Amino acid sequence: MELGLIGLGRMGANMARRLRKGGIGVVAWNRNADVTKDLANETGLKAANSLEDLVSRLKTPRIVWLMLPAGDVTQQHLDQLAPRLAPGDIVVDGANSYYKDSMRRGQALAAKKLHYIDAGVSGGVWGLENGYALMLGGEKAAMEHLTPIIKVLAPAPDKGWLHCGPVGSGHFVKMVHNGIEYGMMQAYAEGFALMKAREDFKLDLGAVAEMWRHGSVVRSWLLDLTAEFLALDQELQGIAPYVADSGEGRWTALEGIEQGVPTPVMSLALMMRFASQGKDEYADRLLAMMRRGFGGHATKEKTK
Structure with missing residues (x-):
């Protein structure tokens, strides 16, 4: 053939x-x-x-x-x-x-x-x-x-x-698949960030990820990949905090709106990708100014 x-x-x-x-x-x-x-x-x-x-x-x-x-x-x-x-x-x-x-x-x-x-x-x-x-x-x-x-x-x-x-159903299922992927990735990222923030525990995040790969309910291929790169580098200082979106996450969020089906996890994961792309910087600056305006809270000067 x-x-x-x-x-x-x-x-x-x-x-x-x-x-x-x-x-x-x-x-x-x-x-x-x-x-x-x-x-x-x-x-x-x-x-x-x-x-x-x-x-x-x-x-x-x-x-x-x-x-x-x-x-x-x-x-x-x-x-x-x-x-x-x-x-x-x-x-x-x-x-x-x-x-x-x-x-x-x-x-x-x-x-x-x-x-x-x-x-x-x-x-x-x-x-x-x-x-x-x-x-x-x-x-x-x-x-x-x-x-x-x-x-x-x-x-x-x-x-x-x-x-x-x-026709159309294959790409529809793939679209939803990628929307779920956005949500899973965001959950892993938030969880590991939370563990890293608890500095007094001195957690070995690579070891945690590797342990979770065996028997836990959160094991997945995404976790396999995460365990692999955390074993080599837990700080990730050389990686820019920018996460692109391919478009399928947007389509999934729009589909939820069109169908009237709640998709808060997938939609919020998409919004977090937008945030990583610097699209919330102006809003954050406005929020800082509002806090200073009503409560006198100090604002930080932007460093170059």
Whole structure:
């Protein structure tokens, strides 16, 4: 079996490696031709020199998997790809796309008699070794054709992947997954910060994290990663206190508002990321001035 793969960032390249190890043929195209050639030399995949070349090398019904940044980049490639495909071909969007965009794209491609599958992919840099959690939305017939590939990418043929429902459902489930991730990360961060603040106990935070990994109710992969880096450096002085947000946390918070479903933990975790980005500095300065105004409390001068 063979598929076309567009986009060879870190995750896309690792997916290609896992597919090749699992015996799946890959025809890949990347804007940087050198990246494609290097990966072809390493894995034996076929390097396409253009979208037209990629499409021409695949047998119908074709499967073309996009592993590109969500948003305009994915849309631009879909717009270029769709006219080159034939009815019955399958397009898989593996980006962290907004599920409403996926629903719209699915309708647009269906009008051209093309199948669209939205694939939420989780696993990060560890996916090559451990497999990827895959949340998929799309028509049943298209999913059945894609299943042999999914079984190679997943942690096991019968575990770690799910056909969630119609188009849009895969990216919807991945969106909620990432919202939960925000909340879990925030809880761990606050807990370890609280323990670090109790200086008189002289807690070994790396040892605490390692202990929690075994038997405790808060054990998780996130805790595994935390234990690993705390064992090396508990002070983290070289790390800037800035936490980016990819967009999925925002979508999750908005979905809670639209559906009228309370999501205070996930929403507050998102707000804390905004705070880390300096977006609350002006508000904090105003608060300090208010305290000085009504109570005469001293304010601190900003240091350079």
